[in-house]
Amino acid sequence: MRHLLSAKDLSREEAVAILDTAATMAATQQREIKKLPPLRGKTVVNLFFEDSTRTRISFEAAAKRLSADVINFSAKGSSVSKGESLKDTAQTLQAMGADGVIIRHPASGAPFRLATSGWIDTPVINAGDGKHQHPTQALLDAYTMRRNLRGDDAIGSDLGGVRVLVVGDVLHSRVARSNVDLLHTLGATVTLVSPPTLLPVGVERWPCAVSYDLDGAIAQGADAIMMLRVQRERMSAAGGGFFPSPQEYSRKFGLDRNRLAALGPDALVMHPGPMNRGLEISAEAADSAQAVILEQVTNGVAVRMAVLYMLLGGSEGATGGTA
Amino acid sequence: MTSGTPARSATERVVLDSSDIARALTRIAHEIIERNNGSAGLVLLGIPTRGADLARRLGERVLQADGRDDPAETLVGTLDITLHRDDLRRHPVRPIEPTTIPASGIDDKVVVLVDDVLFSGRTVRAALDAISDVGRPRAIQLAVLVDRGHRELPIRADYVGKNLPTAAAEHVRVRLAEVDGVDEVAIGRSTGEES
Amino acid sequence: MSAPASKDRSGASVAAPARGTSEYLILGATLPDGSTTDLLLRDGVIAATGAEATSARDSGVSTIDATGLVVLPGLVDLHTHLREPGREDAETVWSGTRAAALGGFTCVHAMANTQPVADTAGVVEQVWRLGRDAGWVDVRPVGAVTVGLGGERLAELGAMADSAATVRVFSDDGVCVDDPVLMRRALEYVKAFDGVIAQHAQEPRLTSGAVMNEGVVSAELGLTGWPAVAEESIIARDVLLAEHVGSRVHICHLSTAGSVDIVRWAKARGIQVTAEVTPHHLLLTDEAVRGYDPQFKVNPPLRTAQDVLAVRQGLADGTIDIVATDHAPHPSEDKDCEFDVAAFGMTGLETALSVVIESMVLADDVEFGWEDVARTMSSAPAAIGRVHDQGRPVAVGEPAHLTLVDPGSRWPVVPRELLTASDNTPFAGRELPGRVVATFYGGRATVLDATPIPIEGLA
Ligand SMILES: [Zn+2]
Numbered sequence: 014m015r016h017l018l019s020a021k022d023l024s025r026e027e028a029v030a031i032l033d034t035a036a037t038m039a040a041t042q043q044r045e046i047k048k049l050p051p052l053r054g055k056t057v058v059n060l061f062f063e064d065s066t067r068t069r070i071s072f073e074a075a076a077k078r079l080s081a082d083v084i085n086f087s088a089k090g091s092s093v094s095k096g097e098s099l100k101d102t103a104q105t106l107q108a109m110g111a112d113g114v115i116i117r118h119p120a121s122g123a124p125f126r127l128a129t130s131g132w133i134d135t136p137v138i139n140a141g142d143g144k145h146q147h148p149t150q151a152l153l154d155a156y157t158m159r160r161n162l163r164g165d166d167a168i169g170s171d172l173g174g175v176r177v178l179v180v181g182d183v184l185h186s187r188v189a190r191s192n193v194d195l196l197h198t199l200g201a202t203v204t205l206v207s208p209p210t211l212l213p214v215g216v217e218r219w220p221c222a223v224s225y226d227l228d229g230a231i232a233q234g235a236d237a238i239m240m241l242r243v244q245r246e247r248m249s250a251a252g253g254g255f256f257p258s259p260q261e262y263s264r265k266f267g268l269d270r271n272r273l274a275a276l277g278p279d280a281l282v283m284h285p286g287p288m289n290r291g292l293e294i295s296a297e298a299a300d301s302a303q304a305v306i307l308e309q310v311t312n313g314v315a316v317r318m319a320v321l322y323m324l325l326g327g328s329e330g331a332t333g334g335t336a
Numbered sequence: 337m338t339s340g341t342p343a344r345s346a347t348e349r350v351v352l353d354s355s356d357i358a359r360a361l362t363r364i365a366h367e368i369i370e371r372n373n374g375s376a377g378l379v380l381l382g383i384p385t386r387g388a389d390l391a392r393r394l395g396e397r398v399l400q401a402d403g404r405d406d407p408a409e410t411l412v413g414t415l416d417i418t419l420h421r422d423d424l425r426r427h428p429v430r431p432i433e434p435t436t437i438p439a440s441g442i443d444d445k446v447v448v449l450v451d452d453v454l455f456s457g458r459t460v461r462a463a464l465d466a467i468s469d470v471g472r473p474r475a476i477q478l479a480v481l482v483d484r485g486h487r488e489l490p491i492r493a494d495y496v497g498k499n500l501p502t503a504a505a506e507h508v509r510v511r512l513a514e515v516d517g518v519d520e521v522a523i524g525r526s527t528g529e530e531s
Numbered sequence: 532m533s534a535p536a537s538k539d540r541s542g543a544s545v546a547a548p549a550r551g552t553s554e555y556l557i558l559g560a561t562l563p564d565g566s567t568t569d570l571l572l573r574d575g576v577i578a579a580t581g582a583e584a585t586s587a588r589d590s591g592v593s594t595i596d597a598t599g600l601v602v603l604p605g606l607v608d609l610h611t612h613l614r615e616p617g618r619e620d621a622e623t624v625w626s627g628t629r630a631a632a633l634g635g636f637t638c639v640h641a642m643a644n645t646q647p648v649a650d651t652a653g654v655v656e657q658v659w660r661l662g663r664d665a666g667w668v669d670v671r672p673v674g675a676v677t678v679g680l681g682g683e684r685l686a687e688l689g690a691m692a693d694s695a696a697t698v699r700v701f702s703d704d705g706v707c708v709d710d711p712v713l714m715r716r717a718l719e720y721v722k723a724f725d726g727v728i729a730q731h732a733q734e735p736r737l738t739s740g741a742v743m744n745e746g747v748v749s750a751e752l753g754l755t756g757w758p759a760v761a762e763e764s765i766i767a768r769d770v771l772l773a774e775h776v777g778s779r780v781h782i783c784h785l786s787t788a789g790s791v792d793i794v795r796w797a798k799a800r801g802i803q804v805t806a807e808v809t810p811h812h813l814l815l816t817d818e819a820v821r822g823y824d825p826q827f828k829v830n831p832p833l834r835t836a837q838d839v840l841a842v843r844q845g846l847a848d849g850t851i852d853i854v855a856t857d858h859a860p861h862p863s864e865d866k867d868c869e870f871d872v873a874a875f876g877m878t879g880l881e882t883a884l885s886v887v888i889e890s891m892v893l894a895d896d897v898e899f900g901w902e903d904v905a906r907t908m909s910s911a912p913a914a915i916g917r918v919h920d921q922g923r924p925v926a927v928g929e930p931a932h933l934t935l936v937d938p939g940s941r942w943p944v945v946p947r948e949l950l951t952a953s954d955n956t957p958f959a960g961r962e963l964p965g966r967v968v969a970t971f972y973g974g975r976a977t978v979l980d981a982t983p984i985p986i987e988g989l990a
Contacts, residue, residue, distance in 0.1 A: 030431065037416065037432045046469045051419040079419075098868055120871035121753035122823030129822065130867070143871070145753030168434075190753060214758070215750030253736070322419070327429035 016128045016137045017320055020148040020195040025171060028198055031319050032156050033168050038322070039315035042078070049318075051326045052081035055112040059085045060102065061140070062118040067286060067310070068140050072115050072149075075317035081325070084111065099123060100132045107133040113325045114138070121145035121187075136324040144185050150285055151191035153316040155199055157309050158237050161281055173200030178230050179221075180206040180266060181241030181293050182248070182255075184213050188285045189241060193221045206230045208266065210255040227266050228275070237281040240268050240294045259292055267291075268298045281305050347524050348509065352498060354519035357481065360497030361390070364479055365397035367495050371477075372446055375402040379442050379473070381415040382450040383463055384433035388414040389514040390481055391450035413437045415449070415470070420462040435470070442471040452510040454480040454496075457489035482521055484508050553974055556587050560597035560935065562925055563901040570602065572931040575974035580927055595979075597935055600968055601901055604909040605637025605668075605932030606884065607921050609700065609729070609807060610783060610855035612876070613639070613670070615661060616654070617646025622860040622952045624658065627880070628667035629985075630950040631858075632977035634880040635934035635967040637668050638913065638921045639858075643675040644705045650675035650686035652694035659696035666986045667977050671916055674698040676717050676728060680706045685717060692724040699917040702729035704783055705830070707765055709735055714769060718778035725917060727805075729781040730769050732790070733831065737761035742871055744817040744832040752820065754870065757832050759787040766790050770797035770804050779803035781915055784857050786812045786831040788841030795850045805915050807855040808842045810886035811877055811957055815839075819957070825866045825873030826957050829859070843890060846907060847897040853912040856883045860953030878951045882944060884908065884936060885963035892938075893964060931974035940966040950983065 014027060023031070041049060057076040059069050069085065076083045088102055103114065113136045116124045121143030128137040141147040159167050162175060177196055183189040183205050196203050203221035205212065216223055224230045231238075243262060248255045256262045263269075268282065273295070276282075282294075282304040290296050299306060352360070372378055375398050382391025395412035399405070416433040424430070449463050460478060467476060479495035484502045502508060502523060509522045557570040570577055571584035571592070579587065588594065608631065614622040624641070631639050641658050643649035649658060655672035662670020674691035678684055680703045691698040701721060708714045708730060717728050738761045743749050745756020766782055770793065773780040782794065785806045797804045811829060816836050819827040827833060845851040859876025866873050879886075887908065891899040913922025923929040941962050946954035970978040977984060 034432050037434050040435065041469070044470060049419045049469070050465070051421075051424055098864070100867055118869070120869035122871075123869045125823045126869055143753050144755075187753060190751070213750035214745050214756060215747035218747045219750070322432070323429050326419075326424055327427055328425045 014323060016124075017148050017324060018124050018128055018137065018139045019146045020151040020191040020198075021146070023148070023195065023198060025198050025200075028152070028155070028195060029169060029171055031152055031316070031323060032159055034319035034323060035152070035156050035312070035316045036160075036168060038318040039312065042315060047078050048080060049078060050080045051322055052076065052079040055325055056082045056084060056110050057113045057115060057321065057325070058106045058111040059083060059140075060088065060106065060114050060116045061086065062088045062099075062116070062123070063141070065117055065141065068117060071310070071313040072138075072140060072317050074314050075321055078314070079318055079321055079326075081112075081321070084109070099127065100130070103127055103133045107135060111135055113321070115140050117141045119143055138320060138324065141187055143187065145187050145190065147187040147191045148195070149313070149317055149320055150188050151195040152320070153309055153313040154192055154239065154283060154285070155195055156312050156316050157283065157305050158201075158281060160312070161305060161308075162236055171199040172196060175201040175236045176234060177201050177203050178206055178235045178238040179203060179241065180227060180238060180268070182211045182243050183207045183216065183241070184211045184255075185244070186241050192239065193219050197221065204230050204233075206266065208256050208262070227272065231272055231275045235276060235280050237283055238268065238276060239283040239285070240288075242285065242287065243289060243293045245289060245292060263292050266293065268294045270295060270297050273298045273301060278303055283309060286310070348522040349524070350520050350522045351500060352482075352521035354513075357497070357519045357521065360481060361393050362397055364495040364497060365394055365401055368394070368398055368448060368477075368479070369402055371494070375399065375404065375411065377445050377474075378411060378448065379438055379440075379445045380412045380448045380450055381437075381442075381463075381467070382412070383417055383459060384414055385515055386510055386512050387451035388433075389512050390452060394450060394479065410438055410440070415463055415466055417459060417462040417466045420465040422458060422462065435466070437470055442467065442473045444472070444474045446475045446477065447473040448477045448479050448495075450479045452481050452512075453508050454478070454483045454491075454493050455486055455508075457487045457491035460491050461489055481510060482508055554592045555971070555974075555976065556584060556592045556594045557597045557602065557933075557935070558585070558594055560600055560602035561901075562602060563905040565901070570925070570933070572933070572971060572974050575931055577925065577927055577929050577931050577933075595935070595969060599939065600935045600937050602925055603635070603901070603905050603934045603936060604922055604925055605934050605970065605972060606635045606908045607638040607912040607916070607918065608636050608856050608858070608880065608883070609640045609781075609853060609912040609916055610704070610809075610857045611639040611641055611880065612644070612857070612859045613641045613658070614645065614860060616657065620862050620952075624661035624670060625665045625667075626950065626952040627858070627860070628662060628665050628670060629983050630878075631880045632667040632970050632972065633950050633967060633981070633983055634882070635884050635936060635970055636880060637932035637934070637970065637972045637977075638671060638918055639668055639880070640671045640673050640700055640916055642704045643673045643702060644680060648675050648679050649673065650678050650680070652687065652690040652696075655691050655696040655698050656694050666972075666975075667983070668972055669918065669921060671700070671918060672696045672698055673704070673729070674701045676701045676703045676708050677713065682706060682708060682710060682713065685713070685720065688717070688720055688726065689724065692721075692726060699724070699726050700729055700781070700915070701726055702731065702783065704729065704731045707731050707733040707735060709765070711768060711772065715772050715776060718773055718780060719776045722778055727779050727781050727915060729783050730765065731783045732762045732765035732769070732785070734761040734764050737764075742828060742832070743820050744834050746817065746835060748817045748820060752823070754820070759789050759834070759838070762787055762831055763789040763793055766793050770794070770802050773804060774800065774802045777803075779805070782806040784809045784812065784831055784855065785842065785845075785851060786834050786838060788838045791841045791845035791850055795845070798850065805852040805911075806845075806850070807853045807912075808846055808851045809857045810854060810879055810883045810890070812842055813839065813846070813854075813890040814886050815957060820870075823870045825868065825870050826877070826955055826959070828870060828873050828875055829857075829877050829957075830875035840896075843894070843897050846891065847899045847903070852907065853915065854883065854887055854907050855912065856880055858951070859955075860951050861955050863954055866955050876955065878949065878953055878956045880951060881949050882956060882958050882963060884934075884967060885942070885965045886958070888938060888965040889963055931971050933971040934967060935969040937966045937968050938964065940964070942966050
């Protein structure tokens with residue numbers, strides 16, 4: 014593994030190895046001294062072309078707990094508007110000695126371009142690109158499911174047999190794409206639940222089921238339900254809105270009290286954040302005992318530590334050997 | 337730390353068999369109790385992979401010799417040192433092993449580090465760093481099954497199963513039933529892959 | 532003669548035996564119908580063929596051994612972006628037409644989306660003069676349909692038609708004339724001077740932010756999709772409008788199976804519609820976008836394998852009338868970036884004939900011979916553009932616009948070696964069949980030994 018660009022690129026073995034490493038990282042984070050030395054002397058760049066404070070600080074915390082130096086480069090607005098190009102920015106950062114680049118970008122495929130165009134030669138970690146992928150989000154979601162559903166037997170295991178509902182705006186969601194790919198790789202069964210307007214043409218070829226009926230999907234049984242964020246403003250705009258009104262969306266696709274009860278107390282309630290309380294998820298569901306939304310945030314740091322360690326912790330190309 | 341393949345190559349020579357290993361461990365267990373006036377306040381931390389198995393065996397012997405019937409977990413843990421190695425970036429990424437500390441912790445305890453082979457001393461140095469991340473013991477001691485010499489750091493073992501004078505070009509293979517299906521220590525010509 | 536000669540960008544030519552002469556004897560060329568003949572070119576026309584031509588052999592005329600070469604009427608492109616005026620960093624009339632000559636063309640239609648837009652007699656005459664002065668091919672400017680391509684009011688179509696450039700093809704290419712009333716008026720208005728509206732069929736509301744074909748691949752890549760219906764709905768509307776007002780309409784770069792069906796239906800109904808397909812839509816699919824390489828970003832987008840098959844079959848059965856390059860050069864910085872922000876377009880003048888040979892002539896699943904190549908790349912586009920002295924048969928008395936191609940020669944596409952000023956070819960690294968060995972424009976050799984020959988004193 015040289016880069017982490019897409020959850021689709023991960024084999025089952027690689028994904029399980031990342032989750033296992035994340036588990037050991039998480040254990041170190043219970044200690045008084047949380048900092049570990051493996052990336053000492055390395056510089057990691059947070060290259061964010063899009064606002065996302067929570068993802069940025071999660072990566073920053075992960076890198077710093079592995080003793081890396083972190084440079085935060087916020088380039089919002091300067092890239093797509095034809096100022097400094099992505100290429101120039103990346104090359105500048107590499108010239109400053111970056112050992113790894115974490116990139117968040119509004120254009121799908123920008124991390125792929127960065128990793129494959131020969132502009133730079135450092136590992137690239139995709140922290141979310143357009144409507145494409147957000148692999149560390151999928152990994153932290155899978156980690157959270159595995160920890161809660163597998164308990165003490167988690168290490169080494171996948172998510173075989175786990176039933177997951179992903180509900181909401183799939184069309185614009187990199188979280189949905191990454192989760193479908195990774196959960197499928199890990200053996201889980203995924204059902205996307207969405208109004209037809211918020212599903213991409215071509216979704217029928219994805220390794221998952223599709224439903225327009227949340228109540229029907231819940232009735233089939235689920236071990237976890239993941240509510241996707243809905244952009245209230247643009248979603249119901251006049252002429253070409255994706256649904257008639259936030260109220261109708263909430264009635265048909267929101268996780269409310271009745272649906273929470275129908276899920277049963279053992280199903281995990283998840284959300285990648287930030288939440289629109291009262292739109293896609295009720296406060297009652299978000300604050301319920303079965304909600305693991307804050308744990309997802311906590312686990313994000315451990316998962317990102319694992320990814321950073323596995324991409325930057327060794328030397329690329331050095332021959333292996335026993336120790 | 338040595339991790340060998342189970343199959344023994346033709347050029348190898350066995351220097352300790354399973355009864356030698358058992359005797360050595362029993363002797364070390366007694367030395368630990370003697371030196372620390374019993375097993376109270378002791379924690380044995382094994383360095384994965386084989387050090388962890390040796391620590392568990394040692395712990396069982398210490399408890400038995402000290403007349404205690406507590407479960408081994410109260411005395412024995414494992415300590416992963418991967419993240420503290422000084423040669424991380426000279427190798428492909430190594431998988432991290434879990435670190436498990438007995439519930440009572442290590443603060444103000446006497447920690448006995450356990451490993452299979454003491455060679456350059458770099459593994460032990462990394463282990464000392466790793467321990468300081470977990471807590472602050474009163475003292476740290478070192479137990480190894482084999483000391484083969486060639487130290488590169490000012491480190492020595494408190495308890496040694498067997499001193500094995502070796503040439504630098506030789507390798508030492510420790511095999512344990514838990515991992516390799518057999519208990520033995522062998523010496524062979526090195527293929528240059530050992531540290 | 533088939534070895535590709537060096538094509539450095541200076542335009543300097545190697546010494547050619549026929550340099551400076553205006554008489555050529557072409558020996559043993561294979562005509563599109565498969566027969567072979569000798570051809571004598573003199574005074575800008577085909578002066579003789581067969582034995583009469585052969586008899587000129589000892590008169591000191593330059594001879595070209597064309598054994599194994601196919602002679603085609605000079606190729607005519609109905610859709611070329613020469614970028615001048617305004618974007619001379621991407622291409623100039625001179626560099627683009629020289630590339631055209633090397634691709635076997637003797638006539639290109641220069642699209643109107645320059646800066647300023649070719650929406651007045653002044654701009655079209657400027658482009659026409661630049662083409663004439665360069666001397667590589669006949670440059671036929673395309674006039675904009677609406678002022679500034681703005682889609683709001685008609686440009687002075689009559690003035691452009693009456694200008695020295697005698698514009699007959701009008702297009703807002705790059706932008707669709709989506710207002711149905713405006714499109715109707717344009718279709719009607721150009722009847723007065725036998726013009727044609729070439730429509731870039733793209734429903735703008737259905738393609739807002741779109742960067743690639745909408746389907747399985749776009750869903751996976753998370754790139755905004757461009758539905759086939761955005762093209763097909765405009766074509767359906769426009770053929771019905773053309774029928775209603777009795778005008779002819781030309782469909783630019785048709786790209787979907789549904790579009791082929793609509794045009795086929797319209798032709799069966801007697802509607803005066805013609806259609807073009809680009810070389811890249813004959814060969815490439817949206818699978819090429821998987822690497823997010825903007826070299827594969829083009830408007831209309833690369834479609835599915837089913838669409839590619841449909842346009843190939845449509846070209847073979849005559850539903851699609853012509854191949855047009857949509858040669859769209861861009862400077863490298865407009866492609867060396869994120870897919871979303873990259874420019875649309877691919878170069879094509881120097882690869883078009885080769886791609887047609889690869890995708891049509893050499894293909895097993897369609898019937899397409901050299902006469903079809905001559906029809907779809909020369910006579911039909913000339914007829915649509917009302918270019919009366921191009922696309923003529925290879926026969927005595929006809930203008931000497933000819934292309935000699937070596938069908939057996941394969942050549943690697945190396946962007947820096949192409950003569951177009953831009954490097955944005957989607958065929959980089961491929962080996963393509965068919966090399967243009969010589970091009971004659973009005974009897975003058977613009978290409979010999981696969982090397983461009985500038986007019987004396989203009990190099
Ligand atoms: Zn166009």
